[in-house]
Amino acid sequence: MPLDLRGIQPDDLPALDVLLREVEAVDETDEHYDLADLEEELADPLLDPARDWLVAVDGDALVGCARLTPRDPGGAALTTYGSGCVHPDRRGEGIGTRLAAAMLARAQERHRELAPHLPAHLKVNGLTEDTVQRDLLAAIGLRPDRYTLTLGVAPVPEQEPGVLPEGLRVRRYDAARDAEALRLVHNEVFRDHPGSTAWTPDEWRHWVTGSRSFRGDVSLLAVDEQDRVVGYVQVDEYDAVRQVTGLREAWIARVGTIREHRGRGLASVLLRHTLEACRQDGFDRAALDVDSANPTGALGVYERAGLSLEKHWTTYVRTDPPVD
Helix, strand or coil: CCCEEEECCHHHHHHHHHHHHHHHHHHCCCCCCCHHHHHHHHCCCCCCHHHHEEEEEECCEEEEEEEEEECCCCCCCEEEEEEEEECHHHCCCCHHHHHHHHHHHHHHHHHHHHCCCCCEEEEEEEECCCHHHHHHHHCCCCEEEEEEEEEEECCCCCCCCCCCCCCCEEEECCHHHHHHHHHHHHHHHCCCCCCCCCCCHHHHHHHHHCCCCECHHHCEEEECCCCCEEEEEEEECCHHHHHHHCCCEEEEEEEEECHHHCCCCHHHHHHHHHHHHHHHCCCCEEEEEEECCCCCCHHHHHHHCCCEEEEEEEEEEEEECCCC
16 A cells, blocks of 8 residues: 555544654654643644644554644744654655655645745754754755754752842742733743744743643742843643653743843843752753853853753754745
8 A cells, every 4th residue: 555645633643642752762852742742732723734734654554744833924924843753664765755845845835825925934953963854854945044952950959049130039920910921021032033933822822821731830930029020931841751751851941031131140040940949849850942052141041050961953944935
C-alpha cells in the first residue's frame, strides 16, 4: 500500500502521541508530549486541523507528521511555526522530504487565503547539531536565522533573592486581575525584539494563561506602588516531562522587564524569587530558553542564578513576499 499523506483526524492523536514518544527516545530533544498536550494544541482557535496538521500513514501505521502552528495575521507579517518528524525506523525513505514539501505548500496556501498583502514567515526550530534537518529545511528554502540556548539546573538551588529596586514589590500572579495586564506588558516588552509577534487575547488565553501547563502559583510579578506590572516571570509545568523523567520541571516560559525599569537588577531579583518559590513548591529542576543574541543581557542573569547550557537550537526561517 502506498504511503498516504493526509490531514489529521481526532482518532489519530493516540498514534501521534506514540510516534512523538518513539522519536524523542532517539532524538533526545527533551521535548515531551502527552495525549492531553496534543488535544490542547489541536484545539487552537486559529488552527484548521485537517489542513494544518499532516500525518504520513503506511497501512495502519502512523510513521510521520508535519504540524503548523499559526499566529494571528494582525501584525506586520503572517507568521507560522512548523514542526515535524519521521519514525526512526522509517528514515531515509523520503518521507521527511514529502512532509516538508507539504508543510511548505500548506503554509503558502494559508498566506494566500489569510494575508496575501503581508509578507509571510515560516519558522522551524531544531537542534543545531541536527544537520539532516538543516539540509531538509534548506531544500524548501528555510535558512538559519537565530540561535536559542536551553539552560537548566537540577536540583533547584536555594536562592538569596536580593533587594528589589525602591518602590517595587513582588507578588504572585492573580488570574482575576493579571491575565490581560500580563499579556499587554509582555507584548510591550518584546515589541522590538527580532521575530516577536504580539499576542492577541485569544492566543494568550489558549497558549498561556488558559493552558493546562500554566503555573500561576509560582509565576511572579514585580509591581510598582500603583500595582502596575513592571516585570514578570511566567512558569509552566508539563505533565509529560514528569511522566518520562520522573522529575517536576519548572519551565520558565517568559521573563520580561519594561524598558524604564531595566538596568536596575530587577530581572535578576525577580528570577531568584521565582526559583526559590519553585524550590519550596517541590520542583526538582528548572529550565528555560534564551535567544543567544538577546540584547538585554538575559543570558548573564540566568547563569548567575545557577542555570547552565544544556541544548543549542537554531531557528530556520523562510520569508515569502506579499502575493497580491
